[in-house]
Amino acid sequence: MENIAFGKEEILKSGKGEEERVLLAAENIYKYFPGVVALNNVTYDLMKGEIHGLLGQNGAGKSTLLKILYGLYKPDRGRILFRGREIKLKSPMDARKLGIVLVHQEITLLPDLSVLENIALLGYMWRNWASRFDRGKISNRVEKALEDLGFDVNLRTRARDLSVTEKMLIQIAAALTIDAKVLLLDEPTSPMTPKEIDRLVESMKRLASRGVGIAFVTHRVTEAVEICDRITILRNGSKVATLRSSEASVRELVRLMLGRDIGEIYIVRERESKTSTKTSILVEIKDLHTIPRTALEIPLKGINVKIHKGEIVAVVGLIGSGKKELGRSLIGLSNIVSGDILFDGNRVKIKSPADALKLGILYIPEDRRYEGLIPDFTVAQNMDISSLWRMTMLSFIIDYKRERLTAADMIKRLNIASPGPETKVTKLSGGNQQKTLIARAMLAEAKLVILDEPTIGIDIGSKAEIRRIAYKYSRERGVSLLILTSDVDEALGIADRIYVIKDGVIIAEHINSEELSREELIAEMVGLKKVGGV
Amino acid sequence: MARVKTAFRSLAIIYSSYEILRPLIPLIILIIASIVIAPHYFLTPTNVKVVLMQSTPLSIIATGEMLVILKGSVDLSAGSVQAAAAMLAAIVTRSTGNVALAVASAIAIGLLAGAVNGLLVTKFKIYSFVATLAGLVIWRAFVIVISQGKLIYGLSQYSLLTNDWGTYIPLGFILALAIIALVYVVLTRTTFGRYIYGIGSNEESVRLAGVRADLVKFLSFTIAGALYGVGGIMLIAMGGLAVDPWSAQGNELNAIASCVIGGIPLIGGVGSPLGPLMGAATLTILNNILVLVGITELALQQTVVGIVLIAAAASLTRGLRYVK
Numbered sequence: 001m002e003n004i005a006f007g008k009e010e011i012l013k014s015g016k017g018e019e020e021r022v023l024l025a026a027e028n029i030y031k032y033f034p035g036v037v038a039l040n041n042v043t044y045d046l047m048k049g050e051i052h053g054l055l056g057q058n059g060a061g062k063s064t065l066l067k068i069l070y071g072l073y074k075p076d077r078g079r080i081l082f083r084g085r086e087i088k089l090k091s092p093m094d095a096r097k098l099g100i101v102l103v104h105q106e107i108t109l110l111p112d113l114s115v116l117e118n119i120a121l122l123g124y125m126w127r128n129w130a131s132r133f134d135r136g137k138i139s140n141r142v143e144k145a146l147e148d149l150g151f152d153v154n155l156r157t158r159a160r161d162l163s164v165t166e167k168m169l170i171q172i173a174a175a176l177t178i179d180a181k182v183l184l185l186d187e188p189t190s191p192m193t194p195k196e197i198d199r200l201v202e203s204m205k206r207l208a209s210r211g212v213g214i215a216f217v218t219h220r221v222t223e224a225v226e227i228c229d230r231i232t233i234l235r236n237g238s239k240v241a242t243l244r245s246s247e248a249s250v251r252e253l254v255r256l257m258l259g260r261d262i263g264e265i266y267i268v269r270e271r272e273s274k275t276s277t278k279t280s281i282l283v284e285i286k287d288l289h290t291i292p293r294t295a296l297e298i299p300l301k302g303i304n305v306k307i308h309k310g311e312i313v314a315v316v317g318l319i320g321s322g323k324k325e326l327g328r329s330l331i332g333l334s335n336i337v338s339g340d341i342l343f344d345g346n347r348v349k350i351k352s353p354a355d356a357l358k359l360g361i362l363y364i365p366e367d368r369r370y371e372g373l374i375p376d377f378t379v380a381q382n383m384d385i386s387s388l389w390r391m392t393m394l395s396f397i398i399d400y401k402r403e404r405l406t407a408a409d410m411i412k413r414l415n416i417a418s419p420g421p422e423t424k425v426t427k428l429s430g431g432n433q434q435k436t437l438i439a440r441a442m443l444a445e446a447k448l449v450i451l452d453e454p455t456i457g458i459d460i461g462s463k464a465e466i467r468r469i470a471y472k473y474s475r476e477r478g479v480s481l482l483i484l485t486s487d488v489d490e491a492l493g494i495a496d497r498i499y500v501i502k503d504g505v506i507i508a509e510h511i512n513s514e515e516l517s518r519e520e521l522i523a524e525m526v527g528l529k530k531v532g533g534v
Numbered sequence: 535m536a537r538v539k540t541a542f543r544s545l546a547i548i549y550s551s552y553e554i555l556r557p558l559i560p561l562i563i564l565i566i567a568s569i570v571i572a573p574h575y576f577l578t579p580t581n582v583k584v585v586l587m588q589s590t591p592l593s594i595i596a597t598g599e600m601l602v603i604l605k606g607s608v609d610l611s612a613g614s615v616q617a618a619a620a621m622l623a624a625i626v627t628r629s630t631g632n633v634a635l636a637v638a639s640a641i642a643i644g645l646l647a648g649a650v651n652g653l654l655v656t657k658f659k660i661y662s663f664v665a666t667l668a669g670l671v672i673w674r675a676f677v678i679v680i681s682q683g684k685l686i687y688g689l690s691q692y693s694l695l696t697n698d699w700g701t702y703i704p705l706g707f708i709l710a711l712a713i714i715a716l717v718y719v720v721l722t723r724t725t726f727g728r729y730i731y732g733i734g735s736n737e738e739s740v741r742l743a744g745v746r747a748d749l750v751k752f753l754s755f756t757i758a759g760a761l762y763g764v765g766g767i768m769l770i771a772m773g774g775l776a777v778d779p780w781s782a783q784g785n786e787l788n789a790i791a792s793c794v795i796g797g798i799p800l801i802g803g804v805g806s807p808l809g810p811l812m813g814a815a816t817l818t819i820l821n822n823i824l825v826l827v828g829i830t831e832l833a834l835q836q837t838v839v840g841i842v843l844i845a846a847a848a849s850l851t852r853g854l855r856y857v858k
Contacts, residue, residue: 354741
């Protein structure tokens with residue numbers, strides 16, 4: 001794992017006065033998941049009355065750290081201190097007893113109960129579950145908590161009628177009724193509108209002024225600067241830096257969050273090969289509009305994208321920019337309200353991933369563990385699930401020998417570190433699991449492979465290797481790639497054509513990406529630079 | 535000492551690398567224990583035949599249930615559909631005398647019931663537990679209506695299935711083994727079987743990989759239904775050549791128990807296709823030996839079965855952080 005020390009890193013001097021103010025501290029935390037180092041020597045502290053942001057991309061380890069602080073995960077190494085004393089959290093119960101409360105990203109209210117009942121259930125009732133439900137006594141406490149928050153709401157309103165922010169505030173109020181001293185907020189703002197965020201921030205600042213320490217997870221840089229007192233940046237499971245937000249610029253934070261990786265090795269694209277744009281168009285998306293199915297999905301607002309045969313196209317955007325939704329619209333997983341998808345010049349209606357595969361489109365998801373791999377299957381079985389009919393006699397009896405040989409060949413070609421084709425896929429490291437999924441696309445002989453964040457959460461060496469494999473495969477076989485990424489180096493190093501997406505809109509298109517500078521692309525992606533629509 | 539330890543370790547490795555050993559070893563231990571406890575009763579040819587006969591209908595419907603459980607669903611309609619098939623076959627036999635037609639109608643009604651379950655789960659997106667709970671009630675009502683609540687007996691044509699030609703292995707049991715062998719081949723050697731395991735392991739991944747998961751789920755419910763139909767025929771033969779409107783009641787639970795004892799966890803995805811056969815044999819032998827040693831009280835028998843089920847279930851989820 002990388003562990004690059006940055007000059008700006010600021011370690012707090014532990015003077016006597018400071019020590020007393022530190023509420024909760026995590027020291028040198030390591031956490032391993034099968035195949036992944038989720039946290040690598042991370043140190044984080046939270047002071048009384050402070051909003052301390054945790055900034056990082058998907059898979060950086062922010063949520064894992066919060067879960068460790070809340071007792072949901074046990075750290076593999078390192079210790080946790082509460083008010084200077086070491087604590088061992090066996091479960092969230094222990095954390096709550098100390099006044100540490102996690103407010104979940106997904107809202108955990110019961111929709112048909114009233115505000116009062118929900119707050120009582122999440123907070124007060126937790127310790128008094130066998131007691132009489134004394135409405136008067138409880139409503140006094142709840143009212144006080146709501147007052148502390150500066151949140152005015154009718155206690156009899158049903159939870160389902162509240163807005164997203166109100167629901168979030170209700171959960172925070174519940175935490176206050178049990179005297180929370182530390183609030184862990186896991187990406188509370190991601191489903192909110194700017195106005196709603198303002199309201200939440202107002203309440204957060206109010207609480208902080210009363211001495212509550214707030215750990216605030218976000219992936220939005222500007223938000224972190226506006227809200228937090230200090231910001232800790234995580235990347236690939238390692239802490240990159242802790243800065244005072246008054247001293248940090250947005251540009252600097254973006255640089256730290258996205259990382260300047262070793263550079264040269266990432267340029268896998270060869271200079272002379274810009275011929276692919278001369279081939280005919282394989283897939284064209286015309287003025288595509290979608291409506292979200294869930295609160296976290298981003299609507300696409302008039303997407304126009306062209307992918308030529310054999311071309312490598314990158315769609316660059318942060319989380320919540322709509323790049324995932326763009327990829328998924330090509331495999332039938334979005335509600336398309338208007339617009340067309342043309343495949344080989346013909347208008348197509350793709351209703352499911354199976355339809356997409358029939359056309360020759362395969363999607364390799366970002367979330368390997370829950371959407372990509374089949375955990376009980378072997379490496380070989382994971383590789384050929386999309387092309388199983390090819391491994392058969394009479395098109396339904398599996399030819400074990402052919403399956404084994406094909407997988408063994410792939411393991412060799414892609415240099416997968418696996419004892420053999422019959423090893424359980426969960427035994428492999430993250431990079432090798434990703435290579436297994438790429439082998440799946442190769443065996444399926446797809447014409448367009450959509451790679452959603454293909455190298456996220458993967459160590460540096462494998463990152464370069466995976467990009468090289470994908471590049472070589474595309475060039476040799478004339479397969480088109482659509483790479484959805486938030487890593488500008490990845491896009492610059494591999495793509496023939498780069499689209500920048502933000503808020504469900506393509507805001508820029510770069511065909512000759514060699515003249516494009518890294519900084520320019522980052523500025524476009526984060527929204528610092530105004531670009532004319534394409 | 536060290537040698538004993540390594541021997542033990544290699545045994546443990548063998549045990550964990552073959553899924554079939556999970557239910558097989560307890561079954562062998564149970565058989566040996568039964569022989570030791572009741573040497574003069576358990577191994578008599580008649581008792582062997584009784585055990586084989588009793589386990590036949592259960593092993594077939596447990597195998598059907600497995601097709602559903604392996605992909606992470608559950609089927610509560612097994613017992614009622616089995617009874618519906620048995621009753622329909624009984625009525626057709628009594629009114630036409632045509633056994634072939636009766637068998638065909640039993641399998642057809644099983645297919646229909648399974649297809650309905652499959653449609654409710656895949657098209658109407660009703661949780662399999664709820665959809666098949668409705669089936670449990672409705673198909674029992676169907677049985678009571680078509681039988682007018684009466685026992686149908688004297689179905690001597692079906693005694694062929696209990697015939698053993700002096701070998702003490704009834705024909706019905708051999709047929710059940712053949713069917714289970716076929717299911718084994720389907721699950722381990724065909725694309726359809728591979729998809730079933732995949733859906734149980736991680737349905738989202740399998741769908742995103744471009745597999746028509748809904749079709750696979752529909753077919754597995756339907757084939758399971760057909761197996762309940764066959765189980766109904768076996769029930770006529772093994773149940774005294776008669777069908778009671780309340781026969782096979784609770785058999786869905788015995789089938790699920792057979793799967794669990796057979797090493798198929800309810801979340802699906804893993805387990806040997808022969809597991810339910812082993813599980814059904816374990817349950818049958820357990821009941822048999824309790825009777826042989828004189829424990830005829832139903833309450834006590836049920837309690838022992840319950841404890842065995844808990845032990846089996848606990849061994850399946852060992853190592854998990856939590857279950858639901």
